[in-house]
Amino acid sequence: MADLAESVESMEQLSVAWRAMVLDRDAGADVRDLPGIAVRWADCGFAFWNCVTLTEVGADALLVGRRMGQAADIMRAKRRPGFLWVFEDVLHEEGRTALDEAAERAGLAYAFPGTGMAGNLFPLPEPAHPELEFVRVSSDEQLLAYADLNSRAYGFPPEAGRDGIAGSSLWKSGVHAYLGLRQGVPVTCAATVEAQGRLFVVLVATDPRWERRGYGEAVTRKALYEGARATGLTRATLHATAAGAPVYPRIGFTPNSAMRFYGLKE
Secondary structure (H helix, E strand, O other): OOOHHHHHHHHHHHHHHHHHHHHHHOOOOEOOEEOOEEEEEOOOOOHHHEEEEEOOOOOOHHHHHHHHHHHHHHHHOOOOOOEEEEEHHHOOHHHHHOHHHHHHHHOEEEEEEEEEEEEEOOOOOOOOOOOOEEEEOOOHHHHHHHHHHHHHHHOOOHHHHHHHHOOOOHHHOOOEEEEEEEOOEEEEEEEEEEEOOEEEEEEEEEOHHHOOOOHHHHHHHHHHHHHHHHHOOOEEEEEEEOOOOOOHHHOOOEEEEEEEEEEEOO
8 A cells, every 4th residue: 555645645636736627628617625525527528627536535435435426426417427536545445445336336337547656756857859859838739739649549539638628828838738749740748737836747648659669758758847947846746547657657756546537337
């Protein structure tokens, strides 16, 4: 089991960073902090911006079951699908053991795993990759390229990614978002954003046709390097999918909480 304080940090980083992300997408987004549940729901086509997470530390089996039922009810009241994010190591051992049964009772289906990570990374050397040119996202065209890379990487339709960040002023200024260009064509992307005294890594993606060339690691290093230069922050956090998890320890991140993502049963 990971260190509890770092597991809690990982959960809280989601609540802080996602609040900014969903309010950027919709100023009227649902960003309530309820007893034991944080709602960060833009109700848009990009499912990652539709998020509910459990926030109680040490929740036992009974409480986990109650909260998952409440989370499912919140999700059913929305127009667009999203995910319940569960940070396993924040829960009591009994709560972790009860997750599958609680999800079944609530009408939730396990979707995929994730891993919370953090690290005191800096200073990092200035990033470089022999096949890539890095550019900061500053135009609507570049923002659409960033969105499309995420859609391709995560298997979403193109309109889903675009519904997540197209037209955003935050992503062209407050977020340190970078594209990696191969012969002028965007093939990979990563971003960092300040979240409660840390740099939070968000929406790292590589075109599936160009995977396993070190592109994702290189562009993540670039986003971290530039984010640190701009903010002076020295600690970074992220939430990795199974595909991305092997990359981040090479940069200096350490896993701190196993994660489970749940969606509503169809």
